Amino acid sequence: xxxxxxERLVRALGELPDTAQNEEWLDRLPxxxxxxxxxxxxxxxxxxxxxxRSSLVVLVRYADGTPATLKLAxxxxxxxxxxxxxxxxGGFGAVRLLDTRHDDGALLLERLxxxxxxxxxxxxxxxxxxxxxxxxxxxxxxxxxxxxxxxxRTERQSAGLKAAxxxxxxxxxxxxxxxxxxxxxxxxxxxxxxxxRQGKVLAGERAxxxxxxxxxxxxxxxxxxxxxxxxxxxxxxxxxxxxAGARRRVTKLADALExxxxxxxxxxxxxxxxxxxxxxxxxxxxxxxxxxEFAAWL
Numbered sequence: 001x002x003x004x005x006x007e008r009l010v011r012a013l014g015e016l017p018d019t020a021q022n023e024e025w026l027d028r029l030p031x032x033x034x035x036x037x038x039x040x041x042x043x044x045x046x047x048x049x050x051x052x053r054s055s056l057v058v059l060v061r062y063a064d065g066t067p068a069t070l071k072l073a074x075x076x077x078x079x080x081x082x083x084x085x086x087x088x089x090g091g092f093g094a095v096r097l098l099d100t101r102h103d104d105g106a107l108l109l110e111r112l113x114x115x116x117x118x119x120x121x122x123x124x125x126x127x128x129x130x131x132x133x134x135x136x137x138x139x140x141x142x143x144x145x146x147x148x149x150x151x152x153r154t155e156r157q158s159a160g161l162k163a164a165x166x167x168x169x170x171x172x173x174x175x176x177x178x179x180x181x182x183x184x185x186x187x188x189x190x191x192x193x194x195x196x197r198q199g200k201v202l203a204g205e206r207a208x209x210x211x212x213x214x215x216x217x218x219x220x221x222x223x224x225x226x227x228x229x230x231x232x233x234x235x236x237x238x239x240x241x242x243x244a245g246a247r248r249r250v251t252k253l254a255d256a257l258e259x260x261x262x263x264x265x266x267x268x269x270x271x272x273x274x275x276x277x278x279x280x281x282x283x284x285x286x287x288x289x290x291x292x293e294f295a296a297w298l
Contacts, residue, residue, distance in 0.1 A: 004047070005029055005056060012053040013074065015282040025074040029056060033072055036106035040099055042068060048114050055079075055213075059111065067111035068098055077215075079105045081147060085191060085216035093136025094193075094211040095204075112210060118198035123232065126198050130228055131256050133209050134196050141191040141218050150192070150219030151183040157274045164277045171295055175273035178266040187263075188220040196224050198231045222259045226267035229253060233290050243297035250298070269298045 005026055013022040025032075033056065037044055041063065048057035048069075055073040062068065073079040086097045086107070099108040118126040141147060158179060164172035193200070194215035204210045229249055230236070239245055250268060254261040276291030 006047065006049045008049075008053060009056060015278075021076060022074055029072065032105070033058060033070070036070060036072060036102070036104055039102050039104065040070070040106075040108050042070065042108070044070075057114070059114075060108075069095075069109045069111050069114075071107045071109060073105060073107075075105060079107060081216050082214055083107060084142070084145065084147070085214050088142050088191060089137060089139070091206075091210075093133055093207075094214065095202075096206075096210075109212075110204070110206075112202040112204045112212065114202060116203040118201045118209065119232070123235075126231075127228075127253070127256075129209050130196075130198055130201060130231075131253070133201050133211055134193060134224060134228070135257060137193050137196075137211060137214075138190045138221055138224070141189070145191075145218065147191070148217040149186075149189075150217055150223045151186065153194075153217055154179050154183065154270065154274075160277050160281065161274055165280070168273075168277060168280075168292065171273050171292060172277060175270045175295070179270045182222075182263060182266050182270070186220060187260075189218055190221060192217050192219055192221070192224040194224070195227060197227050220263065221257065222254075222263040223267045223271075225253055225257060225259060225264055226271045229264065229268045230272055230291070230294055233294060237290055237293055246294060246297040265298055269295055272298070 010026065013026065033044075037060065042060040043063075045059045045061060048059055054077045055071050058070040058072075060068050060070050073082070080103070083097065083100065086094055087100060090096070091110075095112060096110045097107065098110060118130055121129065158176060161172040161176050193211055194217045195213060196211065200213050201209050201211050229246075236245060236249070241248070247265075250265050251261055253259070254264045272291050272295035276288045276295060279285075279291060280288035
């Protein structure tokens with residue numbers, strides 16, 4: 001079958017650094033996919049669309065009909081780190097790796113229900129299930145791990161905030177100050193999902209809900225919850241509760257998962273502003289406006 005990269009993937013990779021390297025990977029993707037299928041002795045059914053923002057997801061089957069999922073990501077996405085994290089979790093709270101014999105940037109995973117994520121649930125139920133799922137992932141990292149730390153990742157991301165437009169200077173400075181204060185004292189060294197939100201938790205067979213698509217790193221739980229705080233952002237911005245609602249959400253999640261409220265608020269601010277500035281630089285003005293309005297409420 002032909003492997004045409006979904007438009008969402010092409011667009012997302014175009015917004016990242018190393019554009020030339022990403023374009024080269026996209027050009028090679030059909031051949032890479034065929035080779036990965038052959039190595040694992042599985043056959044493709046269809047490409048999952050819209051799929052991931054930084055990967056090609058192909059629904060596949062073994063010769064005996066057993067379903068699985070093949071995921072291919074460019075080297076810049078560090079699929080080796082995703083493999084290491086999923087192997088360490090061993091299917092507890094996260095999708096299970098089915099084959100670790102090949103080091104080619106592809107992951108063969110158990111088949112979940114790609115169209116059914118926590119976003120299909122009412123908000124209160126979704127947050128409850130999200131909390132239970134992410135709690136399972138917070139374990140000690142393997143010895144000698146090669147994961148980034150929260151401090152290292154956010155130091156990289158800080159470059160974009162330091163170059164923010166003048167009209168965003170106050171918010172960017174507040175986010176940078178919060179980051180400096182939070183990284184001055186690192187209270188925990190746990191393995192984190194790194195990009196945890198409702199859309200990253202899919203329905204499964206052996207467990208009701210399992211996390212997918214980690215961008216793993218090591219650090220504190222508050223960082224991992226910060227992306228979840230702003231889930232369903234358009235609904236939050238449209239709600240009359242506004243700033244009070246955003247702060248209640250921070251409090252609710254912090255208390256439910258026994259995380260310090262101030263640290264969760266600080267990481268939520270940093271991550272929302274960083275995402276908002278990055279969205280603006282990529283020309284996604286509507287996304288940027290939503291993110292920065294939310295950040296200002298905090």
